[in-house]
Structure formats: structure tokens, C-alpha cells
Amino acid sequence: MERMDEEMPFLLRYENVAWYENGRVRILDRRVYPAQVRFVECASYREVAQAVRDMVTQSAGPYTAVGMGMALAAHECRDRSGEEQAAFLEQASRELASARPTAANRYAAVTESCRRAALEALRTGCDPAEAAVRTTVESLNRRYGKMQAVGDRLAELIPDGGTILTQCFGETIIGTVMRAARRQNKTFRVFCAETRPYLQGARLTASCFAEMGFDTTVVTDNMAAYVMEREGVDLFTSAADTIAMDGHIANKIGTLQLAILAKYFHIPYFVTGIPDRDKPAGRDIVIELRDPEQVLCTGGARHTAPGVKAVYPAFDVTPPHLISGVVTDRGVFTPYTLERYFDGGETAFY
Incomplete structure (x- = not known):
């Protein structure tokens, strides 16, 4: 099976994201990486x-996980009638796609492709679980391939020897911009905002850049203004969990405040990703509210007094006037001209 994860850091190799095999799905537990390399095994x-x-x-890890979850669903219902298997796969697709609401449309693109592939395999006497795995890998290849074009364009925007600031864990773009920089014989410094409360920037983004030999520094989320003012940051960049057609983007909570700071310090903010045509406007973005207890703890240890409350929106929405450009596989667009992305027609991404 062709793969597009060559030269990628450990976190971005397919089997180290999520993988189906022998009636189980293994998912790398990113909540504890890199302190521990631990996989969660799922039997359903x-x-x-x-x-x-x-x-x-x-x-982007859930895109792989929900696809492999569909392979597991096909395995679970293997002894049922054809009609029952079809109903089971439809239910599985709905539940997996809705596991987290903000990117549910993207998850559904993966689970529905896997469902259709599994049904076709059943019709032709092939293994539906294998068909779902193959479809998921095809989705990964497609996404990694398109995001390489995005990474190439982003790398061109970074001055050789320059400095960038990142937010959260942009996953595929992290790997592809590093591959692009190597091919362009370019290097740069990276400041990674730690990204409370799960510290994805500190644990995941920084691990990838450091593993691939880039000068990498972690800063706490409230140090961004200091870094922008004193460290010669050339651009701020992040991926997006959704890009609405009116130029509003949703990304990990804290992105909005970094975009405001970048605007203040005259630092361009480049969002990476593909516009979501099924999200016409920012008002169509659903913000996931998570368990506030996760804000009151770090590494399992509670750090607040009894009776203290918290709030945990997983994402915030950044308006278009704070965004310098949206870097896509088809070029860099202003947040006000995203419809032009589709002038060449729509192609599958997930």
C-alpha cells in the first residue's frame, strides 16, 4: 500500500496515530507523550x-482514528446478516463522526467513505474491515499529499534563518513544512506556545520539531507578547479545525488572543488548511465545551482550592480581519476570497 508518511516524525507515521489490526484499534495516547509512549487499545x-x-x-489524529474505528465496526458485525451489517455500519459512522462536534463534518467525510467502501466489499464478497482500512489509508495519503502542497507554500513564506510562533499541534502541516524546509535547504527557529490545558504545543509540536533538528523553544501561553516583541518573530501560524467560507476560523482555544497580539506587533498570521464549504459563516461553527475539571488539574494533580470553578471551551473563533492569509494547496488566499479556492472544482480531501 502506497504511503505518504516518509520522512515524518514518529507522531505522524500512520501506525503511530491509530491503526486497526486483528479486531483491535491501537491509538497512541497523546495525552502522555513524550513522557510515555503508550497506546490505548479499543475492542469496539x-x-x-x-x-x-x-x-x-x-x-488531525481523530480523522485516522474514526476511519480505523469503522474497520473495527465492520469486524464487530461480521457474523450478522447483510441488512444488519449495513445498519450497524450506519450507526457506527454517525457515532464516530459526532465524537467531537467542532470538526464533525470532517470526521463524517472519513467515516462515510469507509462505510461505503465496507458495503461495497460486502456486496463483492471481500473483507469490509480491510476495505475500511484501505479507505482510511487512501484518505491519509490524500490529506498528507495535499498538505505537502500547503507545507511547501508555508515554507516559502518563512525567511531562511527566520523565526515562527506556533499554536497547539497542527499535525500534518508540522510534518510537511519541515519536509519542505529540508528540500528548500532552509532552516528556522520555532517558538511553540504550550497550549493549556493539555499542553499539545509543548508535548507534541515541540517534540516533532526537535526530533527533526529544528531550533525549538517552548513558551507558556502568557509569554507570547514578550516573544513577539523581543525574539524577532517573522510570522505566527496555526492550522484550523474548521475554516468557514466567510473567513472565520476555529482553532484551539488561545488562537484568537495570539492573532490579536500578532496584529498589534505587525506580525502576519497565516492559517493553514482547506476551506469547509459546508460552513458558510462563523456562526455555523460549533464550539465544544469540555469538562472544566481538566482546567483545574495539570498532569492529574489538582492545583486549585476547593470551590474554585473553571470553564473549558476547546476552541475559539478568529475573525478574518486578524488573518493575513489562508495557505492552501491551491495558493494563498485572503480570508475574504476563499470561494476562489473552488474555482478549479472540488476534490476529496478527507
Whole structure:
């Protein structure tokens, strides 16, 4: 099977994201990486959905997990009648796709492709679980391939020897911009905002850049203004969990405040990703509210007094006037001209 994860860091190799094999799905537990390299094993598609809800895997990791979850669903219902299997796969697709609401449309693109592939395999006497795995890998290849074009364009925007600031864990774009920089014989410094409360920037983004030999520094989320003012940051960049057609983007909570700071310090903010045509406007973005208890604890240890409350919106929405450009596989667009992305027609991404 062709793969597009060559030269990628450990976190971005397919089997180290999520993988189906022998009636189980293994998901790398990103909540504890890199302190521990631990995999969560799921014996049912509902356990996969729960793992996604629990943020065992984050960023683009759930796209792989829900696809492998569909393979597991096909395995679970293998001894039922054809009609029952079809109903079971439809239910699995719905539940996996809705595991987290903000990117549910993207998850559904993966689970529905896997469902159709599994049904076709049943019709032709092939293994539906294998068909779902193959479809998931095809989705990964497609996404990694398109995001390489995005990474190439982003790398061109970074001055050789320059400095960038990142937010959260952009997953595929992290790997592809590093591959692009190597091919362009370019290097740069990276400041990674730690990204409370799960510290994806500190644990995941920084690990990838450091593993691939880039000068990498972690800063706490409230140090961004200091870094922008004093460290010569050339651009701020982040991926997006959704890009609405009116130029509003949703990304990990804290992105909005960094975009405001970048605007103040005259630092361009480049969002990476593909516009979501099924999200016409920012008002169509659903913000996931997570368990506030996760804000009151760090590494399992509570750090607040009894009676203290918290709030945990997983994402915030950044308006278009704070965004310098949206870097896509078809070029860099202003947030006000995203419809032009589709001038060449729509192609599958997930």
C-alpha cells in the first residue's frame, strides 16, 4: 500500500496515530507523550469514539482514528446478516463522526467513505474491515499529499534563518513544512506556545520539531507578547479545525488572543488548511465545551482550592480581519476570497 508518511516524525507515521489490526484499534495516547509512549487499545468502535472524546488523540489524529474505528465496526458485525451489517455500519459512522462536534463534518467525510467502501466489499464478497482500512489509508495519503502542497507554500513564506510562533499541534502541516524546509535547504527557529490545558504545543509540536533538528523553544501561553516583541518573530501560524467560507476560523482555544497580539506587533498570521464549504459563516461553527475539571488539574494533580470553578471551551473563533492569509494547496488566499479556492472544482480531501 502506497504511503505518504516518509520522512515524518514518529507522531505522524500512520501506525503511530491509530491503526486497526486483528479486531483491535491501537491509538497512541497523546495525552502522555513524550513522557510515555503508550497506546490505548479499543475492542469496539464505541471505545474508539470514547477515546476521541477523551482526547487520547487530538488535532488531525481523530480523522485516522474514526476511519480505523469503522474497520473495527465492520469486524464487530461480521457474523450478522447483510441488512444488519449495513445498519450497524450506519450507526457506527454517525457515532464516530459526532465524537467531537467542532470538526464533525470532517470526521463524517472519513467515516462515510469507509462505510461505503465496507458495503461495497460486502456486496463483492471481500473483507469490509480491510476495505475500511484501505479507505482510511487512501484518505491519509490524500490529506498528507495535499498538505505537502500547503507545507511547501508555508515554507516559502518563512525567511531562511527566520523565526515562527506556533499554536497547539497542527499535525500534518508540522510534518510537511519541515519536509519542505529540508528540500528548500532552509532552516528556522520555532517558538511553540504550550497550549493549556493539555499542553499539545509543548508535548507534541515541540517534540516533532526537535526530533527533526529544528531550533525549538517552548513558551507558556502568557509569554507570547514578550516573544513577539523581543525574539524577532517573522510570522505566527496555526492550522484550523474548521475554516468557514466567510473567513472565520476555529482553532484551539488561545488562537484568537495570539492573532490579536500578532496584529498589534505587525506580525502576519497565516492559517493553514482547506476551506469547509459546508460552513458558510462563523456562526455555523460549533464550539465544544469540555469538562472544566481538566482546567483545574495539570498532569492529574489538582492545583486549585476547593470551590474554585473553571470553564473549558476547546476552541475559539478568529475573525478574518486578524488573518493575513489562508495557505492552501491551491495558493494563498485572503480570508475574504476563499470561494476562489473552488474555482478549479472540488476534490476529496478527507
